[in-house]
Amino acid sequence: MPGDQELPLSGHLGELRTRLFRSLVAAAVGFAVCYPATGPLFAALTDPLFAAAAESGITATLIGTGVAEAFFTRLKVAFIAGVFLALPVLLHQAWKFTVPGLKTKEAQTARGFVIFGTFFFLSGATFCYYVVFPLGFPFLLGEYAKIGIDPAIRISEYLSFSAQMLLAFGITFELPVASFFLARVGVITHLTLIKYFRHAILAVFVLSAVLTPPDVASQILMAFPVLILYCLSIGVAYAVTRKTGDDAEL
Numbered sequence: 136m137p138g139d140q141e142l143p144l145s146g147h148l149g150e151l152r153t154r155l156f157r158s159l160v161a162a163a164v165g166f167a168v169c170y171p172a173t174g175p176l177f178a179a180l181t182d183p184l185f186a187a188a189a190e191s192g193i194t195a196t197l198i199g200t201g202v203a204e205a206f207f208t209r210l211k212v213a214f215i216a217g218v219f220l221a222l223p224v225l226l227h228q229a230w231k232f233t234v235p236g237l238k239t240k241e242a243q244t245a246r247g248f249v250i251f252g253t254f255f256f257l258s259g260a261t262f263c264y265y266v267v268f269p270l271g272f273p274f275l276l277g278e279y280a281k282i283g284i285d286p287a288i289r290i291s292e293y294l295s296f297s298a299q300m301l302l303a304f305g306i307t308f309e310l311p312v313a314s315f316f317l318a319r320v321g322v323i324t325h326l327t328l329i330k331y332f333r334h335a336i337l338a339v340f341v342l343s344a345v346l347t348p349p350d351v352a353s354q355i356l357m358a359f360p361v362l363i364l365y366c367l368s369i370g371v372a373y374a375v376t377r378k379t380g381d382d383a384e385l
Contacts, residue, residue: 150232151232154228154229154231154232155228157224157228158221158224158225158228158229161221161224161225161228162214162217162218162221162225163217164217164221165216165217165218165219165220165221166213166214166216166217167217168217168220169212169213169216169217169220170209170210170213172216173209173212173213173216176212176213176216177208177209177212177294180212180294180297181197181293183264183268183269183272184197184268184272184276184288184293186269186272187268187269187272187273187276188272188276188286190273191273191276191277191280192280193276193277193279193280193285193286194285195276195285195286195287195288196285196286196287196288197287197288197289197290197293198287198288198289198290199289199290199291200289201291204289204290204291205290207291208290208291208294211291211294211298212294215298215301215302219257219260222252222253222256222257223249223250223252223253226248226249226252226253227245227248227249230245230248230249230316231245233316233320244319248312248315248316251311251312251315252309252312255308255309255310255311255312255364256305256306256308256309257305258308259304259305259306259307259308259309260301260302260304260305262304262308262360263300263301263303263304263305264301266356266357267300267304267357268297268300270356307342307361307364308360308361308364310361310364310365310367310368311364311367311368311371313368314328314368314369314371314372314375315371315372315375317372318371318372318375318376319375323372324372324373324376325369325370325372325373325376327372328365328368328369328372329369332365332369335362335365336362339358339361339362339365340354340358342357342358342361343355343357343358343361
């Protein structure tokens with residue numbers, strides 16, 4: 136890539152330490168900002184569960200089984216929210232580590248990477264919160280009703296489950312951004328994505344079957360936007376590959 140700097144291994148390790156340190160500082164600042172608001176944040180995180188329970192006529196409760204469980208739950212909530220808040224900085228540091236020596240043109244590309252990376256990640260988490268949770272929780276709580284049990288869920292287990300789901304969907308929705316990044320560094324092209332399109336369809340529906348209740352409507356509702364994102368990724372990779380080829384001819 137024109138303008139890239141060739142660094143020895145020690146230089147790359149030093150650069151990695153710098154980027155990791157700045158990312159940790161950004162996450163720490165996000166943690167400090169979010170920690171005072173852990174109460175409302177956790178309440179918002181549990182709203183889909185209690186709404187699903189009320190809709191299904193089930194009495195669901197969240198319980199703590201350890202002396203320090205509430206304290207560590209607050210720490211985890213603040214950390215997760217801090218990572219979301221620091222996401223633009225984390226993406227920027229990742230880009231600068233992989234594409235060092237940014238010139239004006241590359242700096243503009245980096246801004247686009249950060250903006251769209253943040254947008255798609257938050258879109259995935261939002262989709263999970265407003266679509267997947269309302270679909271999944273009624274089914275999962277309904278399984279308790281079938282055996283005549285009122286669910287009493289540990290707060291740490293609920294937090295782990297919901298956080299993993301939000302992060303998984305956030306990462307999944309990064310497909311177009313990942314395609315841009317990989318195409319930009321020459322790892323893939325649009326032809327690569329077209330070649331594995333059938334494999335991608337299978338993987339998406341398997342993922343949908345695992346993450347959603349076992350009914351066709353829910354699986355399609357989950358799979359459809361991911362397949363749209365995959366098609367968008369093909370277009371992104373094509374645009375990047377074509378632009379890179381045009382630049383090489385100049």
